[in-house]
Amino acid sequence: VYCLRKKRIQRNARHFINNFPGKVLYAVKCNPHPWVLDACHVGGISDFDVASLEEVKLIRERYNNSTPYFQHPVKSRSAIRNSYRLHGVRHFAVDHLSELSKVVDEVDDTRGVTVYVRLATPPGGASEHFSDKFGASIDEAVSLLNRVRNTGFKCALSFHVGSQCYDPCSYQTALSVVGKTISRARVPITALDVGGGFPASYPNMALPPLADFMKAIVEGVAAIGLGHEITLLCEPGRALVADGVSVVTKVYLRKGERLYINDGIFGSFAESSFNQFQLPARLVRLDGPIGNGLKPFTVFGPTCDSNDQLPQPVCLPEDICEGDWIEFSLLGAYSNALNTNFNGFRGCMFVDIDDT
Numbered sequence: 001v002y003c004l005r006k007k008r009i010q011r012n013a014r015h016f017i018n019n020f021p022g023k024v025l026y027a028v029k030c031n032p033h034p035w036v037l038d039a040c041h042v043g044g045i046s047d048f049d050v051a052s053l054e055e056v057k058l059i060r061e062r063y064n065n066s067t068p069y070f071q072h073p074v075k076s077r078s079a080i081r082n083s084y085r086l087h088g089v090r091h092f093a094v095d096h097l098s099e100l101s102k103v104v105d106e107v108d109d110t111r112g113v114t115v116y117v118r119l120a121t122p123p124g125g126a127s128e129h130f131s132d133k134f135g136a137s138i139d140e141a142v143s144l145l146n147r148v149r150n151t152g153f154k155c156a157l158s159f160h161v162g163s164q165c166y167d168p169c170s171y172q173t174a175l176s177v178v179g180k181t182i183s184r185a186r187v188p189i190t191a192l193d194v195g196g197g198f199p200a201s202y203p204n205m206a207l208p209p210l211a212d213f214m215k216a217i218v219e220g221v222a223a224i225g226l227g228h229e230i231t232l233l234c235e236p237g238r239a240l241v242a243d244g245v246s247v248v249t250k251v252y253l254r255k256g257e258r259l260y261i262n263d264g265i266f267g268s269f270a271e272s273s274f275n276q277f278q279l280p281a282r283l284v285r286l287d288g289p290i291g292n293g294l295k296p297f298t299v300f301g302p303t304c305d306s307n308d309q310l311p312q313p314v315c316l317p318e319d320i321c322e323g324d325w326i327e328f329s330l331l332g333a334y335s336n337a338l339n340t341n342f343n344g345f346r347g348c349m350f351v352d353i354d355d356t
C-alpha cells in the first residue's frame, strides 16, 4: 500500500520553485501516479519533463496548458512525429547527429522548435551516473549545436549530473563544460536545462542542504557569463517526491532472523536496492503492544526468486511476527514507477494520508 502525502509534495514543489532561479519542470518518470502529478501541479509546477509518448499524452490530457519537454535523448521516429503533430511538443533533447536528423525529418517548421543538446558530465558526485549512456562530448556538442542552428531550430543545452547527487560541485563542473561548449560553438543559446539529480535524505547519506545546490548553480551560471537572455530550467524528480510516499508492507512469514514480506526488489524496492539506499522502517501492529528491543532482520520479497532480497538488514522490534506490517518511508521516487508484475505480485494501491 502506497501512502501518499500530497501536502509534502506540494510543499517540496513550492520550495523548489521559490529557490531555483528559473523554471522548474517535474520529471514524470520518477513517479507518474496521477495524484503525485496533481500534487506537483498544485504546488505550482505547470511544465513537465517527459521521456516517452505515453508520458506526453498523460501530461497533455491532464493539464491543458502545460508544456511537455521531451528530454529523453533517444526517441523513436513515431514518438517524435506524434508528440510534435498530435500533442504540440516543441522541445526535444538530442545527443547525437543521427537523433538530430530524426527530429529534422519529423518536424515541419524548425523555427518553432527548441533543440537541447545534452552534454555528458564527468563521473562522480552522484549515486547513479548517467553519462555513460547519454550525453555528447564538447567536440560533438559544438558540431551538433552548429547543425541545430543551421537547420533553423532554437539552440539550447542540457545535462544531468546523475541521480541522487550528493556534491553541489557536480553542477559547477557541469556548468564549466557548458561554458566551454558555448564559447567554442558561437551560436546563440536560448535555454539551459541543468537537469535533475537533486537528492533525497536517505539515512545512510550525509547531504548538504538544497540551498547549497542552488548556490552552486547560481554561481556556476554567473561564472560562465550567462544572464537573463537565456531561460534556465531544471527537471527534478526524486527531490520533489521521495519523502511524499511511504510503503506499508505485510509480514508473510518469519524464520528466525529472516522475514518474508509482500513487496520486494521486483516491486517498490527495485531502485532503492540497486542503489543501496537505506530506508527508514517502522513496525505497525494492529492488535497489541510492540516489544522494546530492536534487532537486524534479513528481509525477502514475495516472489519465488532468490534475488528478491533487500540489500541491507532492516532493524525492527525483536518480537515482529507474521501478520505485522512494516512501513518503509522515502519511497516516492522510482518505486511504483518500477513495480513489475513478476510472479503476479503487482500491488499498486494508493491511499491519501494527511499527516503533515
Ligand SMILES: Cc1ncc(COP(=O)(O)O)c(C=O)c1O
Pocket (backbone or CB within 6 Å): 027, 029, 030, 049, 071, 072, 160, 162, 163, 164, 195, 196, 197, 198, 235, 236, 237, 238, 239, 333
Ligand atoms: C532527463 C532526465 N531528467 C530528469 C530526471 C530526474 O532525475 P532525478 O530523479 O535524479 O531528479 C531524469 C532521471 O532519470 C532524467 O533522465
